[in-house]
Amino acid sequence: MENLSVRQLLAQTNPFGTVDLPAGLQAYGKEPGPAIGKLIQFSLRALVVGAGLYALFNLVLAGYSFMSAGDDSKKVAAAWAQIWQTMLGLAVAAGSFVLAAIFGQILFDDPMFLLSPKIETPN
Numbered sequence: 336m337e338n339l340s341v342r343q344l345l346a347q348t349n350p351f352g353t354v355d356l357p358a359g360l361q362a363y364g365k366e367p368g369p370a371i372g373k374l375i376q377f378s379l380r381a382l383v384v385g386a387g388l389y390a391l392f393n394l395v396l397a398g399y400s401f402m403s404a405g406d407d408s409k410k411v412a413a414a415w416a417q418i419w420q421t422m423l424g425l426a427v428a429a430g431s432f433v434l435a436a437i438f439g440q441i442l443f444d445d446p447m448f449l450l451s452p453k454i455e456t457p458n
Contacts, residue, residue, distance in 0.1 A: 372452040379450070386428045393421045 360370070397417035404410035432450065439448035 369453060375452050376450075383428060383432075386424070390421050390425050390428075394418065397421060 362373075397414050400417065401411065401414035404414055435449040436446040439450065440446040442448075
């Protein structure tokens with residue numbers, strides 16, 4: 336028997352069988368590196384959309400609390416605090432993308448490196 340590497344030996348014997356990709360993951364491709372990058376990118380986008388929807392819902396509730404506060408200064412202050420915290424959260428979410436682009440440019444000479452990852456795998 337010739338001198339084979341472990342990878343070549345496993346490729347020849349295939350002791351584990353094959354696993355087909357689930358139908359829901361077909362959109363990400365069959366190569367593991369780009370598929371993981373696309374999955375991370377999709378997850379980041381889903382988190383941002385979720386943060387935006389939460390902020391919209393929170394602003395609507397805070398506006399309703401503000402309008403229904405009447406002359407109660409404590410309720411008005413609580414509504415303003417909720418509005419302020421929501422806006423601060425949106426600024427942090429947007430700022431994280433700006434910081435990721437800055438760090439990507441400084442460290443990897445590509446501002447989209449951290450926002451749109453492409454993970455290389457050995458063939």
